[in-house]
Structure formats: C-alpha cells, structure tokens
Amino acid sequence: MARLSQQYRVKQSLRLLGIALLMIAFSVSARGVYQSDEAFLNEAFNNEVPRSKVVWNKGELRQAISTILGHDYAGLRIRYWKDNNRSSWILEEIGKEKPITFGVIISDGKVEQVKVLAFRESRGDEIRHPAFTRQFEQAELESNQLNRQVDGISGATMSVRAMTVVVTLALYLAESISTE
C-alpha cells in the first residue's frame, strides 16, 4: 500500500514537472523575430523597395506624435518607404517592458496590413495572429484616433495598446506625408 502511494507521488511529481517545463517553453516561445524588416518591405513592395525617406519629429508633429503615443517618440526622425499612395512604416513601441517592432502598410489613408515583426516580451504575443491584426485592416484616422473599436485580448492588454497606438501613429504619419 505504502509502495503504491510512493509510486503515485513520483508520478504526480513528474507530471507537475512536465507542466512546469511546458509553461516555461510557452513563455519563451512568445519571444522572437517573426520577420526581418527587409523581408517585410520586400513583401510589401513586391521586391522593389523604394528608397527610404524620413519625417522629422519636431514642432507640431512632435506634439501630435507624443499625444498619440502618450509619451515622447525616441528619435528625431522616422523612416518610411513610399510608392505612390502606399507607405510602409517600421515602428517600435514598448508593450509592458520591452519594445515590440511593428510593420504597418498604409494605403490611401487606410490600414492595409499590420504585422508584428519582433516580439520581446514574455507574454502577449497573441497580437501577432492574423485573427487579431485583421481588426485593423481598412481602419482610418478620425480626430487622430482609430475610427473603430479594437477588441482586447485577455492577458495581452499592454501589447494590444502598443499595436493600437502604433497603427494610429502610422496613419497620422502617412497623412502628414500625403501632401508631398
């Protein structure tokens, strides 16, 4: 009887250890570079990437960018790639503690595509799934805000916020360069 109980305890311990290892594996797997910046641009412009240009982050633009992000943008200029009415932006925003790299394509003032290129947080990477990013497609800017409500993801609130502000920022920046 005692031997049976001991075997049960050993099995139970191994099972718990397995679950713990699985949890660690999942938390580690959230981090990663899913697509390089160059691959994203090649895909966006069908392997004919235009020469990059820059927007200078100063004056009124700087204030508007700070309002959208909720903090100052780290950098005096923001690089983009533009071909006719399509522009592509690679932007970073902190999720909870670490920067998430997003690739956003804006076409005729609307979101064509948003992708997570690199995710460095331990959790919250569900935002990279197409089922989530699809919500942003065709979104437009209205009074410097998205013209639609984005459904959140439980446990990924900060990552969702990061993606929302980055898409808003990309729309705003695309609008600011549309007169060029």
Next chain:
Amino acid sequence: MNRKMRVLHRTMGAVIAIFVLLLAVTGVMLNHTSDFELDKRYLTWDWLLSHYGVGTVEPDVVYLLDQSAISQFGSQVFIDASPVVNSQTAILGGVVIDNLMVLATESELLLFTHEGEFIEKMSASAGVPPLIQNIGLFHGEPVLQTRNGMWRSDFLLDQWEAISLQGVGWSQPEPMPDNVEKALAEYFHGRGISIERFVLDLHNGRILGNVGVWFIDIIAGLLIVISLTGIWMWLRRVS
C-alpha cells in the same frame, strides 16, 4: 585591592579616552543630523568613494567623438554622463560626419546630433550593409568594414557602394576621460557618501566592516568595566 583597581581604571581610561571622544562627537553630530543637514551634504574624497566601492565605473567600451565620450554599459549607451539610447548589440566604433555622430553596431547605425540627441537607428532595411565590424572615415566619407567587404557612403548613409580602400581612419576604443568617469560615477552611485552615513559608520564601527563593529563592542565592554571600577572606588572612598 584598591590600588590595583586604580591602576586598572587609569590604564583603561587612557586607552579608551580617544574612542570616548570619537563616540561623543559622532553621537552629538548624529543627534543633530537635520540641524547640520548632514543628510544633504556629501563627501567625494576619492579614497572614501573607493572604500565604499562607488569610486569607479567600468564601461564595456568607450569611443571619443568630437569632444564627447561615448560609452556602453550593457545595453545602455551614454554620451558623456547622459543615457541616450538602448542597444542590444555592442558598439563597434563611431565617427563624426558633418553634424552627425554615427555609432556602428553589428547590424545598425545609431545616429545622434552634435548635441547628443538621438536621431534614429538605421539598419539593413534603410540600406545599411549588415555584419558590420568597424566604421571609419576616408576623406570625410563614412566607410564600413563588414564581413562581406568594405562599403562607402555619403552623409545620408542610406546608399552604400562596395569598395576597397587603403588608409581608412578606423574608429578605435579609447580610455574613459577622468571628468566623464567622475560624472558617470555620480550618475550611477549618487553624489557621494552623505556625511550622515559616514558619521554613523564611524560611530558604530561599520566604516571598518565587521571588524570595526567588534572593535566598538570591545570599547563598549571596556567602558562598562571602567564605569564599574569607578563606582567601586567611589563606594570604597565613601565608606
């Protein structure tokens, strides 16, 4: 017996007099910390900072660009004593082009204004060749040495041509200037050791670590003994 006690009393009195003075003076100072603002005044003597282990800073690498010291501590990049940007990869060199300070890591160029304001990171997506090993200047133009050869660009840094050049002035690490090291030590460790902390450590002996604490304990023990011998002699005299 009384004579022996008097000799013991005198001898111990002479030995611990200096420490009684030290304890009394530091005790009075600690009683009036706020009045003397001892918690707001700092000591920056080199030997003291070194004794407390806050005197030195050890950057991963230092480059001198245009009167500024660029240093990296882990992922944090500093220009002089100001943190400016995070870089997950090591800085391999830096050059000054027109009014730009350009630092190179293996995969990116980090651009700063002459005043040290961060401009942007440029990577392969902005046309910068990957696998950078060093950055240098050739007749004022930026040159990159990469694992795939040598590349030259202009001040825009977004178009690079493969080239083979002799006599490029490559960036090289330098020692940290003393004034920047001092400023960085202040950034990392504060303004120095507060007088309150110093006096408190003198009072309780911690200035000498655990040995100092035991030493003060012994002095306290001697004080107890000298008090008892004093009381003994006084009682004898009274009776």
